[in-house]
Amino acid sequence: MIGGTKVKSGGWLHLHNIVTYKKEQEMCGICGAFSQNTIPVDFMVKQAVKVNHRGHEAVGLAQVSCDGQFNHFVGQGLVRTACTASNPKFCEFCDRAREIAPTAYIGHTRYSTVGPSDLAHGQPIGMCHPKFGQFYVVHNGQIPRHEVLRKELEAQGQWFQTQSDTETLAAVIAHSEATTLAGAVYDLVERVDGAFSIIAISDQHLVAARDAHGFWPLWYGFDGNGGVVFASEEPALGRVYYRAEYIPAGTVVVSDKAGDEYGTKAQTVRRLERTHACWLNAVYLSRPDEGIGSTATMSNVRYALGGALADVCQVDVDMVVGVPDSGLDAMFGFAKKRGLSTEDWRAIVRNRFAPGRSFILPGQEDRQDVIRDKHSVTMRMVHGKRVGVVDDTIVRSNTARILTQMLYEAGAMEVHWFIPAPPIRFCCYYGIDTPTLRELAAHGRDEKQIAHMIGANSVTYLPLPVMLAVLERYNRYGWCTACVDGDYPIAVT
Ligand code: SF4
Structure with a gap:
């Protein structure tokens, strides 16, 4: 029994009791581990915290013991809020974990794009396969046109409880002809053209995979003590961080136990001529300490983009200030190239106790309140000055x-926005909740109109070819640019 639902042998039965019917996309943090030893819940919670910046609305954990006993938990809010001794459901999960002594687990932090922030939408999603039995999946990304897959599966007798494409992916696995979870994930990567990084567990395997386009990152590393750790973020691998391996696009990594032998092997199942890593992930979403290439981090990339912007920007300012946190590296790169002092780089301060990224909150009003609450502008630093503000992107333009209003209120003479990336003019269908075309600040507007819209003196973007030239210094594979130029690598309707 899991969550009050009995597993039906020889059929496909949902184990996660999902009750809503809204369209949902996922841009989330995922993590997991497979070990010869019992994995403590504390380790799982710490790892989930490290991917919490990718989703603040719910956290989910599923674990399995080496004798095939499962345990599952979904809680609302931040990991540190949901996974506490004051949450009876989490306490039940911990009690059961002590009984079963789990040796594999997967975790998920959820960012909802459409649909309510309720527990029903949390992952992992569990299903049952007629041959290899119960399994759980976590997913980061989106499957464009997953309705087509759904119709095929419905024709085979599958029923769905949500519009979530994660549920669709789980159902594809549940309907595979393969006899193992690993085999079913190989099928999935070969067959499904979508944006997904997934981690799944059964009582025999932990399986991690990235789609052939390589939209979203996924890492793994060995802890030297019989364990393998997986995460959407390199720094979330914890102690194994310094020996991390990036999972290549189209590759499946399988950790399992055959007899007394534990092993992990990676196999590239589908290879495209060109991959499509998300540039917005590099510029905005990733932690600054996330790796790229063999020696660089996202912080280095953002610094270089800021320098490149300084080369093309025609606007003179007295000072530059970065919007914390992901605008700061680019601001330092910009200032260095221009020879501007960074003495006043803290002119915009973020209150780290205020709620997180406004971009990943579901409602417009929530976002606006959060922006004012989480920032303050230091009058002593900006008063009477021409201020250049460096931020990673302008999406809806709320921030x-x-x-801009706050800077003028603090006495800035002029406010100019410097964006070390091109304007986002099209929607994303691969996992980022860019708003509708109508809501996108840059859709149908030039730089002057955007400046007018936000009340600033000017806005300068980095041209797409210049950004790509910088990114390609760090990653020799291809980048997705669909939200900039409308060139979608996977057809969308
Ligand atoms: S469309 Fe834009 S946001 Fe979406 S995956 Fe491509 S680059 Fe990233």
């Missing part, structure tokens, strides 16, 4: 508009 730029409100910070």
Whole structure:
């Protein structure tokens, strides 16, 4: 029994009791581990915290013991809020974990794009396969046109409880002809053209995979003590961080136990001529200490993009200030190239106790309140000055508009926005909740109109070819640019 639902042998039965019917996309943090030893819940919680910046609305954990006993938990809010001794459900999960002594687990932090922030939408999603039995999946990304897959599966007798494409992926695995979870994930990567990084567990395997386009990152590393750790973020691998391996696009990594032998092997199942890593992930979403290439981090990339912007920007300012946190590296790169002092780089301060990224909150009003609450502008630093503000992107323009107002309120003489990336003019269908075309600040507007919209003196973007030239210094594979130029690597409707 899991969550009050009995596993039916020889059929496909949901184990996660999902009750809503809204369209949902996922851009989330995922993690997991497979070990010869019992994995403590504390380790799982710490790892989930390290991917919490990718989703604040729910956290989910599923674990399995080496004798095939499963345990599952979904809680609302931040990991540190949901996974506490004051949450009876989490306490039940911990009690059961002590009984079963789990040796594999997967975790998920959820960012909802459409649909309510309720527990029903949390992952992992569990299903049952007629041959290899119970399994759980966590997913980061989105499957464009997953309705087509759904119709095929419905024709084979599958029923769905949500519109979630994670549920669709789980159902593809549940309907595979393969006899193992690993085999079913090989099938999935070969067959499904979508944006997904997934980690799944059964009582025999932990299986991690990235789609052939390589939209979203996924890492793994060995802890030297019989364990393998997986995460959407390199720094979330914890102690194995320094020996991390990036899972190549189209590759499946399988950790399992055959007899007394534990092993992990990676196999590239589908290879495209060109991959499509998400540039917005590099510029905005990733932690600054996330790796790229063999020696660089996202912080290095953002610094270089800021320098490149300084080369093309025609606007003179007295000072530059970065929007914390992901605008800061680019601001330092910009200032260095321009020879501007960075003495006042803290002119915009973020309250780290205020709620997180406004971009990943579901409602427009929530976002605007959060922006004012989480920033303050230091009058002593900006008063009477021409201020250049460096931020990673302008999406809806809420942050730029409100910070421009705050800078003027603090006495800035001029406010100019410097964006070390091109304007986002098209929607994303691969996992980022860019708003509708109508809501996108740059859709149908040029730089002057965007400046007018946010009340600033000017806005300068980095041209796409210049950004790509910088990114390609760090990653020799291809980048997705669909939200900039409308060139979608996977057809969307
Ligand atoms: S469309 Fe834009 S946001 Fe979406 S995956 Fe491509 S680069 Fe990333």
